[in-house]
Amino acid sequence: MSPLSGRLVAAVDARCLARPGIGFFAVTKAILDELSEDGWDLALVTDTSSLAGDLAQSYPAAEVVRLPKTTWLAWEQVQVPIWLARRRPHLWVAPTNYGVPGISPRQTKSLLVLHDLIPLVYARTYLAGRPAWAAMYLASLGISLASADLVVAVSDHTAGDLQRLFRRRAAVVYPPVPKRLGCQPVAPLTRPYILFNGGFDSRKNVPQLLAAFSEFGQSPEGKEAVLVVMGDRDDLARPMLAASGLAASSVVTGYVSEEDKWAWLSNALCVAYPSSYEGFGIVVAEAFAAGVPVVCGTGGSLVEVGGDAAIFVDPSRPASIAEGLRAACDPSVRARVVEKGYRQLEMLRKRSGGWAALARSLLELR
Numbered sequence: 001m002s003p004l005s006g007r008l009v010a011a012v013d014a015r016c017l018a019r020p021g022i023g024f025f026a027v028t029k030a031i032l033d034e035l036s037e038d039g040w041d042l043a044l045v046t047d048t049s050s051l052a053g054d055l056a057q058s059y060p061a062a063e064v065v066r067l068p069k070t071t072w073l074a075w076e077q078v079q080v081p082i083w084l085a086r087r088r089p090h091l092w093v094a095p096t097n098y099g100v101p102g103i104s105p106r107q108t109k110s111l112l113v114l115h116d117l118i119p120l121v122y123a124r125t126y127l128a129g130r131p132a133w134a135a136m137y138l139a140s141l142g143i144s145l146a147s148a149d150l151v152v153a154v155s156d157h158t159a160g161d162l163q164r165l166f167r168r169r170a171a172v173v174y175p176p177v178p179k180r181l182g183c184q185p186v187a188p189l190t191r192p193y194i195l196f197n198g199g200f201d202s203r204k205n206v207p208q209l210l211a212a213f214s215e216f217g218q219s220p221e222g223k224e225a226v227l228v229v230m231g232d233r234d235d236l237a238r239p240m241l242a243a244s245g246l247a248a249s250s251v252v253t254g255y256v257s258e259e260d261k262w263a264w265l266s267n268a269l270c271v272a273y274p275s276s277y278e279g280f281g282i283v284v285a286e287a288f289a290a291g292v293p294v295v296c297g298t299g300g301s302l303v304e305v306g307g308d309a310a311i312f313v314d315p316s317r318p319a320s321i322a323e324g325l326r327a328a329c330d331p332s333v334r335a336r337v338v339e340k341g342y343r344q345l346e347m348l349r350k351r352s353g354g355w356a357a358l359a360r361s362l363l364e365l366r
Contacts, residue, residue, distance in 0.1 A: 008040045008041065008363070009040065009041045010089060010092075012045065013096065013099045014046050014055060015045075015046050015047055017029070017054075017058075018054075023115060023175055023279075024096045027113055030355065032059065034354075036062075042059060043064075043065055043087065044063070044064050046064070047068065047075060071136075073139060077101055080101050084105055090107065090109065090363060091108065091363070093359075094111070094113065095113040096113065097112075097116070098112070098144040101147065102143045110149050111148065112150070113153075114152065114159075115154050115158065116277075117162065121277060122203065145166055149362055150362050151170040151171070153171070154279055154280045158170075158172075171358065173354055173358070174280065177285045177345065178286055178345075179289060179349070180291070181266055185262055189228065192224055193227065193228045195228045196271075197229075197283055199231065204276075205274045205275065205297070205316065207240070210246060211244070212272075215318060215322040216326060221325075225269060227249065228250070229253070230253045234252045234253075238252055268290075268292050270295055270325065272324075273294055275299065275315060276297055276300075277300035277302075278301055279300060285305060285348055288309060294309075294311065295313055295324035295325055296312060298312050309340035310337070312324075
């Protein structure tokens with residue numbers, strides 16, 4: 001089957017577009033937007049009819065393809081290759097760590113976006129207790145890395161992990177980084193608050209944050225403050241807050257719109273992000289854009305992203321996190337890190353984007 005109109009055709013694994021608000025979604029949307037603006041025809045491949053309908057509305061000029069959901073590897077290594085052999089696009093984009101078929105048409109180049117190798121870095125946590133998932137992950141990742149014509153990592157640190165673990169090089173393109181916020185939205189809460197928007201994965205150190213906030217609440221800086229937990233896992237947040245004795249001094253927002261997210265961010269005392277490890281850490285860049293201090297760990301790419309503008313702490317020690325929260329309330333510290341945050345944000349933005357140019361250069365490898 002020939003390309004849609006004789007122009008360059010990029011087929012993209014669009015399954016992650018069912019989950020707005022996550023890093024996979026943001027990067028995939030940025031790739032689609034850049035390729036579309038560069039004149040590529042798009043074929044968006046998914047595995048559910050509901051997402052296929054949404055994609056047809058969001059991208060009316062694109063071809064939307066639904067390959068019925070089966071098992072993880074069968075979808076990537078059987079159904080996708082069969083479709084690629086029929087469709088023969090110029091480019092296949094796997095934007096979520098894996099998804100590159102081991103066999104594809106000779107004229108179809110493949111681009112893999114690597115966000116992190118966290119399951120390997122923390123193998124005991126993520127792989128040891130889930131043997132079936134671990135086998136699928138390792139097989140999918142291994143095939144993808146062996147087959148991809150180009151791997152693009154979302155940070156220098158992730159590229160370094162790839163080189164260290166697999167001896168494979170990667171180009172580096174940062175995820176979409178927000179612009180500096182203009183006019184400040186109206187505060188959604190009258191009391192001062194610390195904002196947490198990091199998720200509940202074990203490496204996010206939520207128990208340590210809750211213990212740190214309890215300590216912070218005993219200090220002059222924190223006696224009036226509340227902890228705001230943002231995100232769609234209120235089923236996890238509320239029991240943890242209650243068990244920590246923080247039900248009365250916390251707010252759980254649930255899922256919020258993009259507009260409401262920036263209102264919460266820009267009016268916070270600081271953003272608390274005590275993660276042990278991140279492939280990039282977009283929450284840090286969002287804090288810079290909102291003009292508020294960010295208190296974060298140093299693992300993975302967090303030092304790379306935070307530069308000299310973050311307040312770094314040991315995320316495994318509640319006392320260190322609490323000290324960081326108190327520092328973020330100091331007016332002189334706040335003024336200094338906010339200004340540095342704006343400068344760091346512009347540096348991050350300069351390394352974000354360029355997907356269309358990468359795609360065209362990949363085709364020159366024919």
